Amino acid sequence: MTMVTEKDINEQIAWAKINTDVLKSMENPRPAYWITLAVCIAMVACAALAEYIQYTVGMGPANLNNPHMWDMYIAAFVFWIGMSHSGTLLSAILHLIHADWRKPIYRFAEAMTTFSLMTAGLFPIIHLGRVWNMYWVLPYVSDRGIWPNFRSPLVWDAFAISTYLSASMLFLFVGMIPDLAICRDNTTGWRKRLYTILSLGWIGSDQQWRNFRKIYLLMACFLIPLAVSVHSIVSADFAMSIMPGWHITTFPPYFVAGALYSGCAAIITLFVLLRYFFRFEEYMTLPLMEKTAKLTFAIAMVWTYLNLIEFASVWYGHDIYNKELLIAKATGPYAWIFWTMLFCGSVLPFTLAFKNLRRHMPTMFVVSLFLNLGMFFERWMIVAPTLSMSHEPHQWDVMYGSIVEWAIVFGSFGWFGMLFLIFVKVFPSVSMYEVKEMVFHRKQSLGEEDLARMTDHAKPVTQTTGGEGT
């Protein structure tokens, strides 16, 4: 009895159909696409209004004051930086280990990275209050002889995030060049002009493919340590202080695991949405969702373990401030956020262990949203309780954020959604040439298997040609 494995992708799919399906998706999405885009724009409008109030009145409406000099904005900043991690990092890792199932889904994941970083980058600026002075963070010498403090992790952040943003955008762009050439050859009007410029004259020559293979490999090799360094440095914003709850050795891996986790959850959310909006059932298949869900589950368990390690080291460390803070997190005014975080982050992922649930798109969509709610609460639990219950008891208070803060954070989701939805409408969200490669290699290996089977049975051999997808 032979076991039948469900295929990631149908290897009989014609290459012309791949081009047609993906190009059509850019022209003709479902109405739900437009509704979602409109909702995102409305959310951005809310945030713009809130920022206008904050800009004209000052930081008062944001409730930023001692001891809460960091608050919702920094929690949102960490959340969005975290969200950016799975796309490029997972794409690079899966590329290096030759996991070809990444091919139909990596493009939108990488785009997610870029737009998450662009969203995250807004928060330090908004948080400054005096946004017009944001250029002070750039390393240049001013007429007063002042340079940024290079010993501060906040300056490291500026370096790391700008490097990560530019490298991720390049990685996304380079991976898209052959597809942009396909778009150039199959569109008219403004799209043709745009793709002609962006495809840089790609013709798919053997010389270009050889260099392409090399650059993709090299960039993947650089992006993995870069992505790890970025979130480690973000964790250093906290861990290099001596505040209780922040001065923790495991913070860098904890942040990286949390980043991968929220990124994977976001990939599931966007997977479900794109599959529906653009009718991508043939490319974003159930086996691919299963693999993504399994990966998310594994990362969720790593995150859970790191949480437990942190709790254990605080509990047995007998540092009175840290221990009291941990108890306050679990039993104090933030307890409902703490327990919701643990439920969403550590218990809910067990739904991903069930095959039937992994294959049910509405369930996966809802679960992924809750996973990310848990991850947002995680960031909230990192920032707020420490500031609420620090060394000075006379400063203790509770902070849930003002309406202006919530509006801006809410709007950041709209901003991300808007950028992402515009991207998938203008650029192919499924990599056409890589899906073709996937189909080609699957077909070839099928041909070889058939050949081997026939030889085993001593039958006349008729080798399949593989062909170029016709």
Added chain:
Amino acid sequence: MSKKRMMGLFGDFEEAHDAIADIRRNEVPGLTVDAVTMTSPIEHPEVEEVLGDRPVHLQKFTLFGAIFGVVFGFIFLAAAQASFLVQPQGGKPVIALPSNIVLIYEMLIFFAVWLTFFAFIFLSGLLKKRSTLYSEKVSLDQVAIIVEVDENIGESVKGLFQKHKVLEIREEAIR
């Protein structure tokens, strides 16, 4: 003698591969694989068996970018910190190596990645004016072989292409 460029479009990679293999076996006197370019909708590393070893030098630029990032990063940061001399440092070193290592690490990656990208554009022959022999079918599912030949062997090349079930042949004169 005048030269021309010829392009044969093939329905699948195997036929194109075999045609190049024939060129390699000198089936058309006066035409070598050095004059052959293959264009395809996907990457076919297998073609290197017949096209021969065509080295890629991209990684050298990456290495140069990485080294430049380290050197420039150190000099830039040290120069910036040295201008702090007028400010009290509270007993800390003016040039702080541990924090600089973090920043130099980022600059290493930044310059390595960007230089690799620019080298990629240069070495891949991108941003050049496209030949009129380009076929849009290559971005769909066909494979093209482009050769530069003397006028007098044009017919032999056509014969070779036809032997391998070429779908279409196009030509252009090289000025």
